[in-house]
Amino acid sequence: MDIIQEPGKPDFVLLDNLTLEAFMENLKIRFQKGRIYTYIGEVVVSVNPYKAMNIFTPEYIKDYKGREFWEKPPHIYALADAAYKSMKRYMKDTCIVISGESGAGKTEASKIIMNYIASITNVSARAEIERVTGILLKSNVILESFGNAKTNRNDNSSRFGKYMDINFDFKGDPIGGHINNYLLENPGLSTNNLVKEIFIPSTSCYLVQQNKR
């Protein structure tokens, strides 16, 4: 199985000696071989490659669809798939928390996850799925134009927190969504001046709170 040929340890729990040095060394060995993802159990540690990687193709999506974590080399698709599977299996709300310092790649990761979910859901409802995920992804452009700024660490840094909901029907197809923004960091504007909530019902999209200026 290809996971055996992985450089370094694909999961940090496999390190014999879990020191900070060993952790960083493993991350470096893997990154030098183009492996930007490493697990800690069911947590995915990701290193921003700052360049286009050939690991987000339809073939990769097909490869990870419906597979278990341990079957394939670490990838954010495996995490997205695990969350989706667990929602479908147990009919329970599932959430993915993405955290890291500025420029770590959180916003990109959320887009990669949404693209993956859009690609693996039911083909018969493709048009509706593309409509919902299209709105979720495209609304990023609006939010980024209001709430992003260039900083020393990131040319396109989100200066606000974002909570995104995707709603699924009983078959597991996305039928709506919701994006909440909070903690806008801008001394000149109050949060009322940002488009605060985008609500995507199953039929159309509307902005709940508009720019009041």
Ligand SMILES: Nc1ncnc2c1ncn2[C@@H]1O[C@H](COP(=O)(O)OP(=O)(O)OP(=O)(O)O)[C@@H](O)[C@H]1O
């Ligand atoms: N998987 C990736 N592949 C290639 N480039 C990436 C990837 N993830 C992030 N990047 C690059 O890093 C930049 C910063 O990423 P991103 O905006 O997602 O960081 P962030 O963690 O959301 O930062 P902030 O907290 O400042 O908003 C992106 O504009 C992109 O150029």
